[in-house]
Amino acid sequence: MKSLEDLVSLPHVVVAHRGASGNAPENTLTAIGLALEAGALMIEIDVQLTTDEQIVVFHDPSLERTSNGHGEICRSSSAELKKLDAGSWFGERFRGEKIPLLDEVFQLIRGRACINVEIKPPAAGEDWRKRIRLITAATAAAEMTPFTLFSSFHHDSLRYLNSLKQGFHSAALLPSGDQRPVSEVLRDTGCQAFVCSLRQLTPELAADIAAHDIFTGVYTINTGQEAELALQRHARGLVTDFPERILHYLETRAQ
Numbered sequence: 301m302k303s304l305e306d307l308v309s310l311p312h313v314v315v316a317h318r319g320a321s322g323n324a325p326e327n328t329l330t331a332i333g334l335a336l337e338a339g340a341l342m343i344e345i346d347v348q349l350t351t352d353e354q355i356v357v358f359h360d361p362s363l364e365r366t367s368n369g370h371g372e373i374c375r376s377s378s379a380e381l382k383k384l385d386a387g388s389w390f391g392e393r394f395r396g397e398k399i400p401l402l403d404e405v406f407q408l409i410r411g412r413a414c415i416n417v418e419i420k421p422p423a424a425g426e427d428w429r430k431r432i433r434l435i436t437a438a439t440a441a442a443e444m445t446p447f448t449l450f451s452s453f454h455h456d457s458l459r460y461l462n463s464l465k466q467g468f469h470s471a472a473l474l475p476s477g478d479q480r481p482v483s484e485v486l487r488d489t490g491c492q493a494f495v496c497s498l499r500q501l502t503p504e505l506a507a508d509i510a511a512h513d514i515f516t517g518v519y520t521i522n523t524g525q526e527a528e529l530a531l532q533r534h535a536r537g538l539v540t541d542f543p544e545r546i547l548h549y550l551e552t553r554a555q
Contacts, residue, residue, distance in 0.1 A: 304447060304469050307341060308515045310341075310536070311536065312536050312537075312538060313537050314339075314540060314543050314550070315342040315344050315416060315517060315540070316335030316340040316344060317344050317520055318345060319333075319334065320335040320338060324390065325386060325387045325389065325397055326390075327345055327359055328357075328394075328397045328398070329397075329408055330394065335543050336408070338543040338544035339547050340543040341414060342414045342537070343409055343415050343416065344418065344539060345416070345418065346358060347420070348374065350373070350376055350377055350378045351374070352377045354401060355434060355438055356381055356399050357399065357400045357402055357405055358381075358386075361373060361420070361423065363384065365389070367384045367386045374423065374426075378401065384398070403442060406442040414447045414449065415444065415447060415449070416450075417435065417439070417449070417450050418450075418452060418473070419435065420452070421452070422457070428456075428460075432461050433464075435450075436466065440466065445467055446467075449493065450470045451493075452470075452473060455472060455475075455489050462490035463490075469492055472485050472489045472495070473495045474496040474500055482514050482516070483512045492515070493514070493516065494509070494516045494517070495516070495517040495539070496518060497520075498519070498530060501516075501535060505533075506532075506533035506534050506535075509534045515536055516534065516537065517537025518539060519539035520539055521538040
């Protein structure tokens with residue numbers, strides 16, 4: 301399997317957004333498995349912390365949108381979450397899909413792809429430094445550090461993660477309204493890579509990316525037209541809900 305250092309040398313990398321989330325319920329083992337089968341070299345996921353300090357793969361702070369649970373996920377234990385159905389909201393054939401643990405995802409992708417773990421902004425009063433220590437410790441224990449990219453809109457989290465100096469790779473997500481050049485954002489956070497939306501990837505931003513040879517990921521790229529614009533603006537990570545679709549476009553484009 302290619303490490304992150306290998307991936308950044310490639311002309312482009314297809315990143316499966318919450319797995320193949322256009323074809324299966326996001327952030328589930330099924331969605332991640334479909335992305336791997338399609339050939340995505342990186343899987344993007346989101347993580348949350350439970351009351352018993354387990355790391356689960358889930359996007360929202362609350363359970364309602366993508367499960368049959370209710371309330372904030374941080375107020376549930378991992379055992380309680382494992383009883384929920386995280387699939388039928390997407391389609392009846394996914395009924396019974398479970399909320400996975402981060403370690404279960406590591407086991408599934410090990411030797412097959414790299415992973416982008418998005419660290420969510422903290423809740424009011426949360427000990428977010430402890431949360432980062434738990435996430436990074438789990439990554440190191442799974443021997444996944446060379447294959448894991450951490451990203452966040454919360455730049456204090458990125459600064460803290462990078463201050464740990466344990467060989468972690470990180471990417472700064474661009475918050476809405478942040479008009480700074482990419483190179484300035486990376487100097488400020490200590491990150492090695494950058495991620496933004498296609499709308500945020502202006503010609504001015506693209507020029508700074510090219511001038512400083514910054515590995516940049518762009519979301520959410522679901523059509524060939526979007527992929528082409530992102531590539532023209534020097535993005536190399538194409539974050540998509542449909543990895544098979546974008547991989548096919550890139551293969552056709554190369555012919």
